[in-house]
Amino acid sequence: MQPRHLPVEFLDAHQINLVEHPPPALSPQERGKVDRLWEETKAHNPSIFDGPLVASLGIDPPGPGPLVVRWARMTYRHRALRQLRPPEEAPGAVFVTVLLPTEDGLAVGRNSPTTATPGRWALPGGTAEPPAAGHLLDMASLxxxxxxxxxxxxxxxAADEKLRLWGLTRGARFGSLGFHFLAPSVPSALVRRRHADLTVSETERGNVPELDEIAFVSSAEQAACLGSGADYLHQVLCRYFST
Structure with a gap:
């Protein structure tokens, strides 16, 4: 029987250094295809924005020292390289999530139709944005x-200093790196009320909230019953609830 390949793996690192590199070079043919695919994406989702992101270029082989994460400044349109290159040659993403405990379980949300992954359940979070020129990307900024x-x-x-790094995952296909932070516990009623208020205020401004629905889960199986989830979600929840 072939071994079952999991979507993500957990990386054990006590110290992490994030080192900036130039973005990968694109051939003229790749650049043209990236632009064409981006125009097609915008035609289907006019609200999508070609904003800056932190792309993962891989990690140095684990050793006795710090884990070295190589990253580059790119924009969302370059995610199209995942359709043009073999998975091992396409840059992944660096993203953050927050595990927010309540008495009813961890808070999860469903991405709205205007996001890059509509209808997918995930922890609160998103793709990391690069720092201003001359500034470092480090754990404090994440x-x-x-x-x-x-x-x-x-x-x-939540005060950023109250968040602690709970886990680091790497995607099996593109090598995307997820920095998962644990927040202090809050009442579930507060989360429901704040999300409802946020939805009203965003709607009044003519915006669509990033999460169109929220839920609280106390097991990975319960989360799976909600529907399609982020690739990391099942494994992160399994580890969280097992500990």
Missing amino acids: RLHAARELAEELGIH
Whole structure:
């Protein structure tokens, strides 16, 4: 029997160094195809934005020292390289999530139709954004980004210094790196109220909330019953609830 390949793997790292590299070079043919695919994407989802992102270029082989993460500044349209290159040659993403405990379980949300992954259930979070020129991407900036995503998606404001890195995952296909932070516990009623208020305020401004529905799960199996989930979700929840 062939071994079952899991979508992500957990990386054990006590110290992480994020080192910036130039983005991968594109041939003229690749650049033309990337632009064409982006125009097709915009035609289906006019609200999508070609914003900056942190692309993962891989990690150095594990050794006795810090885990070295190689990253580059790119934009969302370059995710199309995943359709043009073999998986091992296409850059992945660096993203953050927040595990937010409540008395009813961890908070999860369903991505709205205007997002890059509509209808998919995930932890609050998103793709990391590169720092301003001259500034470093480090764990402090990733922690700050995670806190900002929590506020933008659920309306829950947590001090970034209260978030601690709970786990690091790497996608089996493109090598995307997920930095998963654990937040202090809050009441589920507060999360429901803040998300409802956020939905109203976003709608009044003519925007669509990033999460069109939220739920609370106390097991990976319960989350699977909600529907399609992020590739990391089942494994992260299994590990969280087992500990």
